[in-house]
Amino acid sequence: MNGKVKHDFLWGTASAAYQCEGAWNEDGKGISTWDQFCHSDKNIKGLTGDVAVDFYHRYKEDIRLLKEGGHNTLRFSISWTRIIPDQSGKINQAGIDFYKNVIKECKANGIVPNVTLIHYDLPAWLENIGGYANPVFSDEFAKYCKVIFENFRDDIPMYVTINESTHNAYCSYLTGNYPPNVHDVQTLVQVCYNLVIANAKAICEFRKLNLKSKIGIVHTTNTVQILKDTPEYRIAQRRGDLFKNKWVTDPAILGKFPDDLFPLLIESGIDLSFVKEEDLEILKHNTIDFLGQNCYTRAVVKPYESGETNYYPNNVGAGQKTIEGYVVKGWFQTDVDPTTPKNAWSREIYPKTIYDMLMGIKKDYGDIPVYITENGHAMAEKPNENGEIIDDERIEFMKSYLEWLIKAENEGCNVKGYYAWSTTDCYSWINGYEKRYGLIYIDYENDLKRIPKKSYSWYRDFIKEHTEGK
Numbered sequence: 001m002n003g004k005v006k007h008d009f010l011w012g013t014a015s016a017a018y019q020c021e022g023a024w025n026e027d028g029k030g031i032s033t034w035d036q037f038c039h040s041d042k043n044i045k046g047l048t049g050d051v052a053v054d055f056y057h058r059y060k061e062d063i064r065l066l067k068e069g070g071h072n073t074l075r076f077s078i079s080w081t082r083i084i085p086d087q088s089g090k091i092n093q094a095g096i097d098f099y100k101n102v103i104k105e106c107k108a109n110g111i112v113p114n115v116t117l118i119h120y121d122l123p124a125w126l127e128n129i130g131g132y133a134n135p136v137f138s139d140e141f142a143k144y145c146k147v148i149f150e151n152f153r154d155d156i157p158m159y160v161t162i163n164e165s166t167h168n169a170y171c172s173y174l175t176g177n178y179p180p181n182v183h184d185v186q187t188l189v190q191v192c193y194n195l196v197i198a199n200a201k202a203i204c205e206f207r208k209l210n211l212k213s214k215i216g217i218v219h220t221t222n223t224v225q226i227l228k229d230t231p232e233y234r235i236a237q238r239r240g241d242l243f244k245n246k247w248v249t250d251p252a253i254l255g256k257f258p259d260d261l262f263p264l265l266i267e268s269g270i271d272l273s274f275v276k277e278e279d280l281e282i283l284k285h286n287t288i289d290f291l292g293q294n295c296y297t298r299a300v301v302k303p304y305e306s307g308e309t310n311y312y313p314n315n316v317g318a319g320q321k322t323i324e325g326y327v328v329k330g331w332f333q334t335d336v337d338p339t340t341p342k343n344a345w346s347r348e349i350y351p352k353t354i355y356d357m358l359m360g361i362k363k364d365y366g367d368i369p370v371y372i373t374e375n376g377h378a379m380a381e382k383p384n385e386n387g388e389i390i391d392d393e394r395i396e397f398m399k400s401y402l403e404w405l406i407k408a409e410n411e412g413c414n415v416k417g418y419y420a421w422s423t424t425d426c427y428s429w430i431n432g433y434e435k436r437y438g439l440i441y442i443d444y445e446n447d448l449k450r451i452p453k454k455s456y457s458w459y460r461d462f463i464k465e466h467t468e469g470k
Contacts, residue, residue, distance in 0.1 A: 003406045007469035010112060010417030011459075012073035013066065013439060014374050016119040016163070018049045019426040021079065023056035027094035030085025032121040033131070037179035047432040053424050053442050056098070058450075062423060063105045065440060065450060070460035073112040075373055075419045076102070077119035077163065080144055087125045089143070096151050103155055114373070114419070115152075116160040116218060117145055117202070120168055120178070120429075127180060132172070132191040135274065142201035149205060154212050160292055160373070161202045164220040165195040165248050170311045177313065177430055185309050189270050196251045197279045203286035217252045218292035218373045221245060222299035223357045227335055232303045236332035239264065240301040243328055253291065253365050255284040268330055291361065292373035294421070295401070298353035302335035304328070345378060345435070351400035358408035358415055367414045375401055376421035376437045378428075381453075389441045389453040398455065399462070406466060420459065424450065 018034045025035075038048035055062060066074055082095030099115075106113045118141065122131055126140055145161065162168075171178035173188040199217050206215045224240040226233040238260075246258045257280075262272060307327040312334075324347050325334025341349045354372065361370055377397035383389050398420060409415045425438035433444060439456040443449040464470045 003410045004466050004468045005406055005409050005415075007467060008416075009409075009467055010073040010114075010371065010419075011463045011467070012071045012075060012111070012114070012417070012419045013423040014075035014114075014419040014421050015055070015077070015423045015426065016116070016121075017077045017079040017082075018052070018119070018121045019422075019428070020053045020055040020076075020424065022049065022051040022054040024048075024050045026056065027082075027098070028085055028092040029079065029095065030081035030092075031124040032079065032081045033124055033127045033179045034121050035081075036124040036127065037181075042179070042181055043430075045430065045432050047427070049427040051448075052427045054448050055424075058448070059102050060105055061450065062440075063102075063109050063111060065452065065456075066111055066423065067109040068460075069439070069452070069456050070463040072110055073114055073417060073419070074106055074423065075114040075116065075160075077116035077121075078148060079121055080118060081121070081123050083147060084123070084144055086123075091147060091151075099152070100155070103152070112158070113156055114158040114160065114371070114417075115156045116163050117141075117148060118161070119163040131180060132169070132194055133187050135194060137194050138198035138201050141198040142205050145202040146205040149209055149211070153209065157213050158290070159206065159213060159215045160218050161199045161215065162195060163218045164294060165192065165199075165217075166244060167220045169195060171313065174309070174311045175313060183310070186270060189265060189272075190274050192247060193274060193279075196248065196257075197282065199252060199288075200279075200282045200286040203288065204282060207286065214289035214369075216288045216290035216292055216371075217248070218294060219245070219248050219252075220294040220296075220374075221357050222297065223353050223360060224299045224301055225356070226301060227337060228302075233301075236301050236303045239328070239331040240299055240326075243326070243331065244299050249291065249365070251283050252288045253368060255287050256280070257283075264331070288368075290369040290371060290416075291365075292371050293357060293361075294374035295354050295357060295372055296375065297348045298350050298356070299326075300335045300337055300348070301326075301332040304330055304333055307333065343378060344380065349377075349397065351397075351404050353404075354401050355404035355408045358405070358413040359411075362413050370413070370415045371417040371419070372405060372415065373417075373419050374421035375418065378435045378437055380434050381436055381441070383441065383443075383451065387451070389451060391453045391455045394453070394455045395458045398459065402462065402466070 085092050103113050169191045173182050176183040222244045226237045250258050309329045327333040377394045422437045424440040425436040425442040428435040441451040
């Protein structure tokens with residue numbers, strides 16, 4: 001496949017505060033759920049993001065490397081507890097100043113900031129009173145977002161409310177491997193609802209200021225596909241799509257939950273008494289300007305066979321045979337395509353999913369602007385004898401996905417940007433530091449030295465070759 005994207009296409013990489021910043025207790029920052037979890041006996045690996053890759057002190061170096069790598073944008077997140085450290089609601093000016101400096105450095109280097117307001121790192125005080133499961137979460141989140149909107153205004157051209165509502169909720173309240181480490185399906189459904197309402201309430205605060213900036217949400221998309229075309233498989237496909245995608249994207253874009261979602265939940269024994277008419281009214285009037293899609297793989301499903309509702313992520317390490325997947329009792333469960341390659345963590349590599357997803361968004365939601373806000377390939381890698389990181393496997397992964405993205409863009413999909421995950425190697429949540437995604441290698445043994453990988457140079461050249469006017 002050949003082709004180019006438009007000259008104003010955004011090319012960059014993505015990161016997240018807890019995964020890269022470090023400085024976990026510096027300059028007035030409060031404690032987040034991940035600080036709390038990582039310093040507890042629940043963290044069996046003992047690895048933390050206390051220092052991570054020290055972006056807090058090295059952001060100028062990292063942003064310079066972005067510019068030299070041909071990027072024109074950076075996706076990063078703001079740490080809620082750097083801005084509002086505790087329950088008092090008092091604003092920490094040092095936190096505001098840090099992010100203003102990051103944004104200033106981005107702009108000086110021709111880098112468009114794309115800023116996420118929560119990327120898993122909920123304040124610990126809020127977690128202690130129920131966190132996402134407490135209906136007060138949506139109001140507290142909106143208050144925090146209001147502080148950001150008022151302090152940064154149009155200096156941030158692209159705001160993202162919430163990163164990956166699905167993955168966040170499922171890991172925290174279904175698998176229980178992310179804090180608060182709970183497995184409870186009834187609580188999970190309320191958490192999902194609260195996240196949807198929180199997004200709408202934040203957008204409501206944003207609209208009051210009449211900013212020129214745009215606001216969106218980042219969803220971790222899994223195009224749901226089936227290996228057999230039968231009525232039973234098509235029902236499983238629809239239910240898989242509700243579970244994986246539509247409970248986030250329909251409210252965010254259309255302003256309402258899917259018509260078939262609540263009846264299915266009630267049929268499954270879920271108590272929906274927490275749903276409020278005034279919340280549904282807020283949804284109607286507070287929809288997004290753009291959709292961010294984190295795209296790694298597809299979801300292959302089949303009709304439900306057996307087992308209790310659960311999510312099985314493969315966080316057990318490279319080379320293990322655990323298959324990443326879901327069981328949703330009475331709805332569907334994960335299927336496996338024996339013909340496709342899998343990565344070292346047994347996740348399917350299926351580049352066409354990015355094309356299928358973009359075409360599906362065009363079909364379901366028209367011309368809403370879409371950004372691929374994450375796409376990347378995990379490896380356990382080390383420098384060779386010359387100190388180089390030859391990550392040809394990552395290059396092949398990115399190239400194959402990008403070719404399908406360009407095809408979709410050339411066929412009229414309104415895709416306007418691509419962010420590789422991630423800028424540098426970083427703290428990969430409960431995987432620690434061995435699971436590397438970065439285009440820039442971090443030498444954790446030698447003062448966190450930055451070493452651009454082969455993929456960094458390849459990406460720079462790809463951008464130049466596949467952008468009109470470059």
